[in-house]
Amino acid sequence: MSDLLKGNFDTAKPVVDNSEDGQTLEQRFEKEALKKLGGSIAFVAKQEVVWGDEDAEQDD
Amino acid sequence: MAKILFINPVVREEDDPRHVPYGIALLAAIAMRDGHQVQVYDENAWRKGPEILKQVCNADRWDVIALGGITTAYGSIKNIVRIARDECPQALIVLGGGVLTSLPREMMGFLPQVDVGVIGEGFITLPEILQKVDAGEHDWENVDGTISRNSDGGLVISAQRALLEDLDSLPYPAWDLFPLEEVYFPNSQVLFSEEGMLAKRRLDINASYGCSLVCRYCYHLGIAGDMKYAPDANNELQVSFDEPGNYSRSIRYHSPEYIVGLVKHAYEKYNLDFVGFLDENLMTMDQYSKRTWLKEICRLWKENGLQPTCIRDGVEHDEHCRGVHWSGTSHATLCNPETLKIMREAGCSHLIYGYESFSPHVMKTIGKGATPKTNMRSFFWTLESGIRPIPNQIIGFPNEDFQAIYENMDAWKKLGIVVKPFFATAYPGSEWFTTYRNWIVEQYDGDLEKYIQDLGDATRITAVISHNFNAVELLGLRELMMNFDYKRIEEYEQYWRRNHNIPDGAPSTIFQDPVKNKAKKAANIRLAAGNSGSH
Known part of the structure; x- marks a missing residue:
């Protein structure tokens, strides 16, 4: 149970948020790093990674 | 119901x-x-x-x-x-x-x-x-x-x-329906002043609606009297806003009693320590009220026990301070030392000034009614009052040129201004958008929605409306300006002049005022029509 909806009556159904804050640790880290981006602060956006890149495999 | x-x-x-x-x-x-x-x-x-x-x-x-x-x-x-x-x-x-x-x-x-x-x-x-x-x-x-x-x-x-x-x-805002304790109070900090930095329980209020000025980049959400309805050629109603030479304004503000009553209510209910005034321009209202509005707000602020104790006791602000600090928006030409002093006494910590530029020829074109001289005057008045002036700057005005860039850097150096300027951005509803809409949409492959989706808070570049510089140039120039790198900018100016066939000594600009050009073109057409009628 959460308090995501706020109003002057009780809704028919509750809104249930099972995640701690709606973001994974990975998302939280990448968001915080993005705010300080520059110089030595660089990071891999894991959701953007293209796995199995053909060029990289050929180099191997 | x-x-x-x-x-x-x-x-x-x-x-x-x-x-x-x-x-x-x-x-x-x-x-x-x-x-x-x-x-x-x-x-x-x-x-x-x-x-x-x-x-x-x-x-x-x-x-x-x-x-x-x-x-x-x-x-x-x-x-x-x-x-x-x-x-x-x-x-x-x-x-x-x-x-x-x-x-x-x-x-x-x-x-x-x-x-x-x-x-x-x-x-x-x-x-x-x-x-x-x-x-x-x-x-x-x-x-x-x-x-x-x-x-x-x-x-x-x-x-x-x-x-x-x-x-x-209007009733007081229903703040209880928003996650104040969970989200907003933990994010109270505003890095504009020492008091803002230490804010732990901030809320914002809007004490007035509208602004008397006609800044070309500004948009008033349809609540400043700037919105006009008129049928088009197909007799369909169209909504329009500021156009060159066609402005209208409505000035409205809450009574000081309502404003201070609202803040006192929030102070007692939520234990506030900071209030941000969201108003477009507090000084417009003050001038419109013949300099009574802000004075009365400040008087009532103190009378109702909202004056911060650090100011009352003449000590440095810290986490033990009680009362409510506040901030708002000011204007270079409309502020004065007496009002600023009264505002500081009531707890004003910082005022946002859209100084925009310290270049006279740029300032002349933006409809702000301010000059580099009034910018500097208000800057020192505000500092002297004990309030931090927040000197917002913009790069990429339609007529921005190398001269303007040097003038801005000179002013920043002289005034100790540390700034990363906004990019000139034509938000829908602004006069700039009306003037440059076709050019903007061209930059987004003819897709207006793409432009709308790309718009942010103008710290990132979107559509360019500078006649002299493209996006790449503006990004580079901003970086060099922040580092006061006159040498590299001067070197680039030589390269730019060669590219545009503009000799040394001539103004570094290819700007042609679209408003004046439109008027000139219309006059020529009228003249031509008159001539053909006489034959």
Whole structure:
């Protein structure tokens, strides 16, 4: 149970948020790093990674 | 009575949520005052994503789902209305705020899920829509200030909604319906002043509506008297805003009693330590009131025990300070030392100044009514009063040139200004947008929606309206300006002059005023027509 909806009556159904804050640790880290981006602060956006890149495999 | 769900869309996703949406908080209070059943889901505060939004949509059988925001919330609004329509086919989806007001027909086209748009101020329009919902009526064309769809799918704009004259008739915002303790108070900090930095329980209020000035880049959300309705060639009503040489303004402000009463209420209820005035320009109101408004607010602030104790006792501010510090917006030409001193005494910590530029020829073209000289004068007056002036700057004005760049760097050096300027951005509803719309849309492959989706808070470059510099040049020049790298800028100027065939000593510009050119062209056409008539 959460308090995501706020109003002057009780809704028919509750809104249930099972995640701690709606973001994974990975998302939280990448968001915080993005705010300080520059110089030595660089990071891999894991959701953007293209796995199995053909060029990289050929180099191997 | 109608069951209404307000949704606050995400804005400035790159930053933490910092501001309770004042308009939605007022509209929620109005709806509750009128006896409706109200819930608020603050998507901007929670940022929980589509699954939670679907749950919210299914938490009850909503009669109305209402949302709104500024233009930069468009991307989030688009996602929300898609989900809301899928999950709640029975609900009336109502969109308002600057995003709709600035481009009503275009927005209704981009967002087919929206049933009714509220153009301009919603304080009277939304309650009238809710009355219709209660009555089971759908004749939105009879509710002033709306845009809706007829049975053929065509768009219908109703008569223009008059602005609310008695602002003090508004209830206090329904702050309780927003996650203050969970989200907003933890994000109270505003890095504009020492007091703002230490703020732990901040709320924002809006004490006035409108601004007397005609800055070319500014847009007033349809609440400043700048909005005009007129039929086009097809006799369809169109909504327009500032155009070159065609301005109108309405100045409205709450009484000092309402403002201080609201702050005292919030201080006692939420233990506030900081209030941010969201007003477009506090000084406009003060001048309009013949310099009585701010003085009276400050007097009542102190009389009601809101003056910060650090100021009362003449000690440095720290976490033990009681009372309410505050901030707002000022204007270089409209402020004066006496008012600034009174404001500081009442707890004002910083004032945002849109100085924009310290270049005389740029300042002349932006409609601000200020000059580099008044910028500097107000800068020192504000510092002397003990208030921090926040010297906002813009790069990429239509006539920005190398001379302006050097003049700005010289001023920053002299005044100790540390700044990363905004990029000149033509938001829909501004005069710049009216003037440069075609060029802007060209930069987005003819797709206006792409431009709207790309718009942010002007710290990132979007469409360029500079005649002299492209996006790459502006990005590089801004970086070099911040480092006071005169040498590299001068070297680039030589390269730029060769590219544009402009010799040393001549003004470094290819700017041609589009407004003057349009007038000149029209005069030539009239002259030609007159000549042909005489033959």
